[in-house]
Amino acid sequence: MAAVLVTVFGPTLSGWQTELLAQPAVWTVPLAFTVMVAGSLLTRGRVPADVGATMLAAAHPGSSVKETLRNACSAS
Known part of the structure; x- marks a missing residue:
C-alpha cells in the first residue's frame, strides 16, 4: 500500500527506487514469507490446545x- 501511495502521490523517483516501487511484489513476497517463518519458529511452543x-x-x-x-x- 505504501508503494502505491508513494508512486501516486510522492516525488518523482529514478533508479532502483522506481523499480522497487513499480514492482512491490519482488520484495514484499519474500519479506512476508520470512516474517511468517520467523513468527512460526518464535511461537512454536504456543500451539493452541x-x-x-x-x-x-x-x-x-x-x-x-x-x-x-x-x-x-x-x-x-
Missing part, C-alpha cells in the same frame, strides 16, 4: 467442530 479440532473442521467446511470430531471418532 484445540488446533487438532480446528484443522479437522477446516478440512470439512460446513461442518461444526463437534460434528467433525464426532464423525472422526466414530470412523476409527
